[in-house]
Amino acid sequence: MWKGFIAGLVVANAFEWVAHKYILHGTHRAGKPRYSPVPDSMKSHWEHHREVRKTTFHDHGYVEGWSNWRTKNEIVSLAVVAGVFGTLFYPVSKGMTLSVLYSAGNYYYIHRRAHLEPDWAMRKIPWHYDHHMNSNQDANWCVTKPWFDYILGTRVISSLDLQEQNPLGIALPHVVSNKLTQWVNQVFPAKWVQTPKAITLNSAQATEMVDR
Ligand SMILES: [Zn+2]
Ligand SMILES: [Zn+2]
Ligand SMILES: [Zn+2]
DSSP, rough: OOHHHHHHHHHHHHHHHHHHIIIIEEEEEEEEEOOOSSSHHHHHHHHHHHHHTTTTTTHHHHHHHGHHHHHHHHHHHHHHHHHHHHHHHHOOOOHHHHHHHHHHHHHHHHHOOOOOOHHHHHOOOOHHHHHHSSSSOSSSSOOOOOHHHHHTTTTTTTOGGOSSSSSOOOOHHHHHHHHHHHEEEEESOOSSSSSSSGGGGGGHHHHHHHHO
């Protein structure tokens, strides 16, 4: 059960990455609009990006809730995805089905709260703040946890303030967190919009700055 649940969380994180990149942002085509297999969701998502950049990370669609077509599109899409994958995984692992349902609900909770409380977002999911506010919005695809952005080299950090405590995006004791960050950065280094000044500091100082 628990192995299935954890496996389901990993699959859901991979899905966040793939769906956000290929369905919500779409594939760039020279001289033509971007291609998405679900054009309505792509349209809704780019409208979300425009709104968020105009309003310092706020999205009024979440205040309006169900009456807002973009919010409705997100809820219905999550329900469809959870229904399809939850059913597919059921014969394989009930734990995976459970984690698919959890992940869909958690995605909505996190994404909605992030755009209602931008300060909370900067602390809890800084990778998503970077996703919207960096000049290149085609990076930082994961929303709830940054795992597959590290694995696939698409975590692009804009500033030390917006570097997560560690690549798991989970609060851990500082010693563990720092070790994990060092280890992951050797294997799957995060990219930076600009090389932070801290790089020129010694590692103890750098750790001090990063370790918040
Ligand atoms: Zn996006
Ligand atoms: Zn508002
Ligand atoms: Zn967003």
